[in-house]
Amino acid sequence: MRLSNRNNNPHAPNTAEEWYVRNQGDDLSDDDCVEFLKWIEQAPENESDYARLEAVSSLMESVASDSTINPHAQNPQYSRRPARRAQNWVLAAASFAAIVVAVGMFWSNPFGAKTYQTAIGEQQVIALSDGSLVRLNTNTIVKVKYDAKRRYITLKKGEAYFDVQEDQLNRAFEVGVGKSSVRAIGTEFNIQYTDKITIINVLEGVVEVLKSGAISPAQDKSSELPEGYRLTVDSTGSASERETANTVRINAWTRGRLEFDAEVLSVVVREFNRYSKTKLILADEQLNDILISGSFTIGRSAGFARGLKESFPITVTTEPDRLVLHLNIEENN
DSSP states (O other): OOOOOOOSSTTSOOSHHHHHHHHTSTTOOHHHHHHHHHHHHHOHHHHHHHHHHHHHHHHHHHHHHOTTTOTTTTOGGGOOOOOOOHHHHHHHHHHHHSSBOOEEEOOOOTTOOEEEEOOTTBOEEEEOTTSOEEEEOTTOEEEEEEOSSOEEEEEEEEEEEEEOOOOTTOOOEEEEETTEEEEESSOEEEEEEOSSEEEEEEEESEEEEEETTOOSGGGSOEEEEETTEEEEEETTSOBOOOEEOOHHHHHHHTTTEEEEEEEEHHHHHHHHHHTOSSEEEEOOGGGGGOEEEEEEETTOHHHHHHHHHHHSSEEEEEETTEEEEEEOHHHHO
8 A cells, every 4th residue: 555645634544544444433523524535535546545445354354254264253252343434435525515425345256247326416436356446427327247357347328437457367448338348458538328429538548449349459440549539439339530538527527526618508507417306497598698617516406506597697497306497588688
């Protein structure tokens, strides 16, 4: 484990090991949870170091409780108090961005797969056994299957950010999505998937984008996508020309934010609606002429609607599960 950046609070833990010990106690306060999230965000390695430490501890607990391995497992004298883990993440994240954040643990299982899912407005961080991390955005489903030959993830719907570590077994990291698959080794990339299109952004390293059924780039069915670029793939598997990666948007959602730069209101509303069961509805086409710039907290649709009402000639009607935006004709004239 690497030593992390020091916290501003001189009494707060500063390493993954110290935080892990603190989080097992019963006297953890709300302030501790806030300090923990601050420490996680201070350096990129903090989150992965802590996740690996938890994974190792979880594996050791499983071994200790397995009577086929440990003959004392059923002896009360050797019983252990369950550790407190992901709940601390949830408490800390809720105080910052009002979204659910959890750390999921997955250990290689050559005989099966594990599925992770987030509801509308939720996000989840999955720490994989090789040190790779997967961030799930709102309303997302992925299936993870590691075996001796490959690391394979299926993105069934939604959006996920992949921070891939090199594998000691030299297994490629592959994500199946729609009619395509994405291969990477030691890179960071983001995939957003709907029924119609798949958008792949590469933030670090290089990935190969292949059509389903392709075995290697030699089959002329792949597109190499380098750092700083994005590719859009349609429902048939055909890819567009490369474009500049949308790093601002991706960096924002992984921090629980939505950021826009002179974006039309209809696009902004569509993004807000991805994260909330209370939908924003544009009742008048003229509202599309409004351009929005700024940074907003994910899931705060009602607050965004109030801001529109204060800044533009807009009235808001509250209905069950809907906030309907109307153009105020009298004020506009």
